[in-house]
Amino acid sequence: MITIDGLSVSFGAVQALRGVSMSAETGKITAVLGANGAGKTTLLRTISGLKEPATGSIRMDDRSLIHERPENIARMGVGHVPEGRGVIGEFTVEENLRLGAMMAKVPLQAGLDEQYEQFPVLGERRKQHAAKLSGGERQMLAMARAMIAKPSVLLLDEPSLGLAPLVTAQLMHTIHDLCGSNNLTVILVEQNASSALRIADHAVVLHLGRVVANDVAANVAANEDLRQYYLGMVE
Ligand SMILES: Nc1ncnc2c1ncn2[C@@H]1O[C@H](COP(=O)(O)OP(=O)(O)O)[C@@H](O)[C@H]1O
Ligand SMILES: [Mg+2]
Known part of the structure; x- marks a missing residue:
């Protein structure tokens, strides 16, 4: 609270x-x-x-x-998804998630699996550059990147x-x-x-x-x- x-x-x-x-x-x-x-x-x-x-x-x-x-x-x-989402367009979906896991020092594969289960569309697009995602998908990526740290x-x-x-x-x-x-x-x-x-x-x-x-x-x-x-x- x-x-x-x-x-x-x-x-x-x-x-x-x-x-x-x-x-x-x-x-x-x-x-x-x-x-x-x-x-x-x-x-x-x-x-x-x-x-x-x-x-x-x-x-x-x-x-x-x-x-x-x-x-x-x-x-x-405390996880923070900033105004404008803050995902890195030149990185793939998975690279953005790895960055979130790295900063939080959490086990990578389990974290990725969990986020792909929560956001299936990110699993389907894991190899795509974030810049190619739709606005809604980019917002999901930003949330998944915060959630991978288990806030x-x-x-x-x-x-x-x-x-x-x-x-x-x-x-x-x-x-x-x-x-x-x-x-x-x-x-x-x-x-x-x-x-x-x-x-x-x-x-x-x-x-x-x-x-x-x-x-x-x-x-x-x-x-x-x-x-x-x-x-x-x-x-
Ligand atoms: N970095 C900053 N420097 C100067 N003024 C700022 C800065 N950030 C926000 N403000 C001012 O603080 C007030 C609140 O802004 P902000 O928190 O961004 O509002 P909101 O997110 O509700 O649009 C506004 O008057 C804005 O101009
Ligand atoms: Mg604002």
Whole structure:
């Protein structure tokens, strides 16, 4: 479980997060929603140790993640799939997965077998360059590369970006499966609120670095004001 309390993060004069408090439960999907510039990416990068907060705490179960180095946070079980996916196009599918396994120092073959079972399409394309994959397949590769390290927490930054609606729906289904079958703590950052809310258990809405809603996903999805003013879900 991840617990965040009073988290503030600045880039010079820009305050990207202003006293953010939220939590993400084990085996559940917590969606973090909000417009471009709301602070979603900054939140994930701060959890991963890539950005130092000004104030506040981040705990994973009973351990503080503040001031830990990113590689330690990864080793503690936090997997991060960055905005833009971060797969290496010139490498094959398998080479990308090997890289994930190497960084996590996990047994390679067992890890590959497991990921090919979870994502059969990656097994079929293991020899293809990642650049040749479709957007949806590339997102699956990015998730498999994170999952090969056997994380207990998975941070996903805008996985649906640039994907067609049908592909997005399939991807959300896969994320839901992944969370359930691995008892993962998933933090799902999305601008695409309607897709994320379909699979999320809980939802946090950010607006200009502040939490404006923090509730079970069904309540956020049913709230007209949130839909209209913060989530861009205009009927
Ligand atoms: N590296 C950076 N340098 C300066 N400002 C940044 C940087 N990264 C993000 N910001 C600012 O922080 C705010 C939140 O950005 P971000 O976390 O990327 O939001 P989101 O992911 O919700 O679109 C924005 O105002 C953005 O311009
Ligand atoms: Mg972002």
